[in-house]
Amino acid sequence: MRGFLALGGLLGLLQTASIIGFAWFVSVLVTGAIAGQSLAELSGSFAALAAMVLLRAFTVWAMDAASAAGAARVKSQLRVAVLAGIRRLGPSWTQRRGSAATATLVGPGLDALDGYFGKYLPQLILTAIATPLLVLAIFLNDWLSALIVALALPIIPLFMVLIGMATQAVQRKQWDSLQRLSGSFLDVVGGLATLKIFGRERRQLARIRTVTDSYRTETMKVLRLSFLSGFVLELAGSLSVALIAVTIGLRLLDGQLTLAVGLFVLILAPEVFLPVRNVGAQFHAAADGMAASAEVFEVLELADAIPADAAAAAPAHARARARGPLRLDAVSVHRGDRLIVDGLSAEFEPGTLSVLAGQSGSGKSTLLAALLGFVPSEGEITLGDGPLTRTEIAWAGQNPGLGSGSVAGNIALGSALAEGNPERARLIEASMRLAVASGIDPEHELGVNGAGLSGGQAQRVALARAFYRWQELGTPVLLLDEPSSALDAETEARLLGSLRAAADAGAIVIVVSHREAVLAAADRVL
Structure with a gap:
C-alpha cells in the first residue's frame, strides 16, 4: 500500500490547494461584484474559480480510483496469503474452525475491506493533510477564527473515540453473528437430505430464524450507533461553524474585519471540520473489514508458526526422486x-x-x-x-x-x-x-x-x-x-x-x- 499512500498524500495536497483556492476566488468575485467591477475585470477570477472546481473534482475521482485499485490489490494479496496459511494449517484446523466460518472470512470478510481502503483510509489521509493546512490558512488571515477552530476541533475526535469504542464492540458481535448464521445455514443445507428423510426439516426453521434475528439485532445496533455518530459529529461541526460565523458577523459590523477576509474564512471553516467528520462517519463502513482482517492476521500468525514445506516451492521435475524406505x-x-x-x-x-x-x-x-x-x-x-x-x-x-x-x-x-x-x-x-x-x-x-x-x-x-x-x-x-x-x-x-x-x-x-x-x-x- 505504500504507493497508494504516497499517491493519496499527493492528491490530498492538491485537493487542499483547490479548497483554499476556491474559497479565495469566491471571496474575490463577491467583493469585486459588490465593489462594482465589470464582468471583464472579473473574468480572470471566474476562470481561476472554474479551474479550482475542476481540480477538486479530479482529485476526488483520482482518490476514489486509487483507493479502489489499492483495495483490490490488498484483498488479492491477503486472500493468497490466507489461503496459503490455511493450506499449511491443514484440514484438522479447518475442521475445528468450520468451513462456513473460513469461507465467510475469505469471501465477504475480506470484501468488507473495500470500506476501509475505499472510504475510511482516503478520508484519513485527507484529514491528516487538509486540516492543519486549512487551519493555517485561516490563521494567516484571521487569528481569532483560527483560535476558535483550534478550540472546537478536538471535540469531534473525542466524540469519535467514545463512539468508536462502542462501535467496535457491537461490530465484533455482528461479525460473530454473521459467522454463526453462515455455519448454521451450511449445516442445515448439508444435512437437508437426512432431515427430509426423517421429516425433521421444518424443525430447523426456528433455529435459522433465531440466528437470523440475532444477526438482524446486532446489525440494527451498529446502524443506530452509526446514525448517532453522524448526528453528534454534524452537530459539533455545525455549532463550531455557527460560532465562527457569529464572531465574523459582529466584527464585520464593527469594522474590525474586511468583507473579503470574513467571507474567505467563513467559506473555509466548514471545510476544516468536514474531513474530520467524514473520518468518523466512514469508520463504521470500515469496521467490518477491520474485524475480518484481524482474524486474517491471526490465521497468518498461526500458519507462520508452522515450518514451511521447503520442497513445496521447488518445481516437481527439479526435486530429486527420494529413494529408500x-x-x-x-x-x-x-x-x-x-x-x-x-x-x-x-x-x-x-x-x-x-x-x-x-x-x-x-x-x-x-x-x-x-x-x-x-x-x-x-x-x-x-x-x-x-x-x-x-x-x-x-x-x-x-x-x-x-x-x-x-x-x-x-x-x-x-x-x-x-x-x-x-x-x-x-x-x-x-x-x-x-x-x-x-x-x-x-x-x-x-x-x-x-x-x-x-x-x-x-x-x-x-x-x-x-x-x-x-x-x-x-x-x-x-x-x-x-x-x-x-x-x-x-x-x-x-x-x-x-x-x-x-x-x-x-x-x-x-x-x-x-x-x-x-x-x-x-x-x-x-
Whole structure:
C-alpha cells in the first residue's frame, strides 16, 4: 500500500490547494461584484474559480480510483496469503474452525475491506493533510477564527473515540453473528437430505430464524450507533461553524474585519471540520473489514508458526526422486486431549503394498493425516535420508473431495500440464484405467461437490486423481484411505491389481482398509 499512500498524500495536497483556492476566488468575485467591477475585470477570477472546481473534482475521482485499485490489490494479496496459511494449517484446523466460518472470512470478510481502503483510509489521509493546512490558512488571515477552530476541533475526535469504542464492540458481535448464521445455514443445507428423510426439516426453521434475528439485532445496533455518530459529529461541526460565523458577523459590523477576509474564512471553516467528520462517519463502513482482517492476521500468525514445506516451492521435475524406505520413529498423535497414536515405529519399503488395519477409531486415518502433515505429530517421519513432505505423496481420502467441473479437470487437479496437452490427456486415460474408472466419461460435467456421480464412481475418480499425481510427479509414496469401501468385489479385485502394479513400479503403497480381499493382497499388514 505504500504507493497508494504516497499517491493519496499527493492528491490530498492538491485537493487542499483547490479548497483554499476556491474559497479565495469566491471571496474575490463577491467583493469585486459588490465593489462594482465589470464582468471583464472579473473574468480572470471566474476562470481561476472554474479551474479550482475542476481540480477538486479530479482529485476526488483520482482518490476514489486509487483507493479502489489499492483495495483490490490488498484483498488479492491477503486472500493468497490466507489461503496459503490455511493450506499449511491443514484440514484438522479447518475442521475445528468450520468451513462456513473460513469461507465467510475469505469471501465477504475480506470484501468488507473495500470500506476501509475505499472510504475510511482516503478520508484519513485527507484529514491528516487538509486540516492543519486549512487551519493555517485561516490563521494567516484571521487569528481569532483560527483560535476558535483550534478550540472546537478536538471535540469531534473525542466524540469519535467514545463512539468508536462502542462501535467496535457491537461490530465484533455482528461479525460473530454473521459467522454463526453462515455455519448454521451450511449445516442445515448439508444435512437437508437426512432431515427430509426423517421429516425433521421444518424443525430447523426456528433455529435459522433465531440466528437470523440475532444477526438482524446486532446489525440494527451498529446502524443506530452509526446514525448517532453522524448526528453528534454534524452537530459539533455545525455549532463550531455557527460560532465562527457569529464572531465574523459582529466584527464585520464593527469594522474590525474586511468583507473579503470574513467571507474567505467563513467559506473555509466548514471545510476544516468536514474531513474530520467524514473520518468518523466512514469508520463504521470500515469496521467490518477491520474485524475480518484481524482474524486474517491471526490465521497468518498461526500458519507462520508452522515450518514451511521447503520442497513445496521447488518445481516437481527439479526435486530429486527420494529413494529408500518410509520410516516412522516413535510417532505419536493427539486429537485435543486424546492420545490416538502412541509411539508407533514402523518401516515401509519401496515396492511393497502395506495395509493399515484395525477397529474403527484405532487411529488409521489419523496416522495417514500425520503422514500428510495435516495434524501435528511427535517423533520422526522420514523418507530415505530426509523428512517426508507432501510433495512426495499422492493420496486419496475417504471423502472424494470432488468439485464442479469436468471429471478430467477433477482428476488433473493441480497439474502443471495445460489443458489440451497430449501428455495430460494420456495421463488422465491411464489414471482412469488404473482406478477402474474407464467407463466414466472424462468430459462429464459435475455439479457442486462433485454432484452427478454415484458414490462408487466418485471414489474411483478420486483414486484416479491420486494415480494421476503419482504418474505425473513420480511421487514415491501412494496413500489411500478405504479405497474400495464403495466398490463391488470384481471392481475391487481390478483395483488391487492396479495397486500391485504401482508397488511393482517402486512406489511405497499404504492402504487403510479392513476388507478381506485387501488384507489378503497385502505384502504386509500393520
